[in-house]
Amino acid sequence: MVDYTEPLPAVNTRRLRVAQGLVLLFHITGFVGLAFADDPSFYLRFTPLTLLLTAGLLFSFQPGRGAAFWSFCIVAALLGFTAEVIGVHLSWFFGHYRYGDTLGYKVFDVPLAIGLNWLVLTYSCGILARYIPLPELPRTILAALLMLGLDMCMEPVASTYDFWHWTANVIPFQNFRDWFILACILQMLFNRANFTKANPLVPLVYLTQLLFFFLLGALQ
Template identity: 25%
Template sequence: MDLPYAGIPYGPAPAWCFPLFECGLYLLFILCLVHAAGRGARNVLYILGGLAFGLLLEYMEVLMESYTYGRFWVMLGKAPMDIPLCIGVGWGIIMYTARLFTDRFGLGLLAAAALDTLLALNIDLGMDTVAYRTHMWHWNWVGTGLNPLTAQWFGIPYGNFIGWQTVVFCYSAFSRTFEKWLMRNKTGALKFTAIAVLALLSSLFVLYASEVYLFPFLNKYLGIKSVHRFYGISVILLGLVIVGWGKRKVAAENLPAITWMVPGWFHLFFTACFFILGFYKENTWMTAAACINLLIGVIIHLPGSFKSASQDSVSTAGKIHHTS
């Protein structure tokens, strides 16, 4: 059997892998959009802005030859510079549900944006090692002298995770900032549209400026490489959450089920693929990292899922009793 990429001992993914992942994202996007529609224009435009942002940044990364994509059902653009629609959808629903989760705790702007970012990163750490090995997307290590299965984070460049940190933090922080500035007097769909567009453009600018100017400068003149930036930024984000957590104000509203359904789907799908497709046999450290990351996701989201489910049951029972 011919292998798709040099140094990666895995053939094409099973026929069910790509369609199941893609359809799962589209279904979750519909559920998120329905939920957002019930909460008003701000939420709808936040998730649509996240979708647009995701597509634009993915196209930018493909143009910069950061990575290439496998073949999904719905591709936008012309090969080999095309991108899957479902990836933009994934960005939108991850950022939307992360914000739903953090809004529940009434955190300050920086702490909320930092927690949004860590929640998204928890998903990506479990996703990328599997997606890379199923050839959903591919980083090219040819000519680097590095092993494509062990380079940096088990074959995933640290720069990818820094991109996640930059994207989610900026979109979350800019959205919240522009909401405070523009929503002081009256609300309206036009203002929410302006907020989404401004947050998208500002975040893209920061991402582009960081990747093209800031990070190369840090590497060349200060010796701060991607691994240092990734762990340094992670520590800063965690510090922001810890400081902000003591000042949190828990909101009265319940956590909607969609806040755990989205991360739950990502964790379930990629953890299942990790073991079903035999990737766990490759590297003990990678398996340990995957299990620890999954455990962290469960610890974060499982209590909220039980609580929201039980509260929904009580609410439903109350409505039935009142009706009868």
């Protein structure tokens, strides 16, 4: 396995600032709409588009988007999506839950956006964990905990905005346990994929999403 730690190529500062501004615009607009609008449904309809645009901006700053990078993206998205399909239909993973309509078009009762969400989270948290010089196992655990932390901020608002719904409105411990296990598996996959693990947009994307859901939950 190659552990890429070489410096990033020079980044166009103006391009980075524009991307950061767009990420902030997407999330601030969504937050204000969901938190304070009389009818948040108008803003909810843009949720899949916001995730897609954020992912596009994020990956545009990935150096050397070659076969190894895109192979990782496909496998991570498919693995996350497959786990959700099994979870929804068999309750083997996460617990008893179903998806609402906010996250968009579904296949096997799971929104396609969920696969992209698992990919973005794995990629972002995997890169964030590399800001601290750690051996692979502690780095994997740290990245998985970062992923779990975002899920814990999302859960309190998920049913309110029709993302997903738990049976009897009870979030089971199984959800967090299985989230962490799957996150560890995805992070091991990330660590072994041979592409440059650095992206200057990642810290803002993760922090913005974390604050977005945390503040929504705090206002409930």
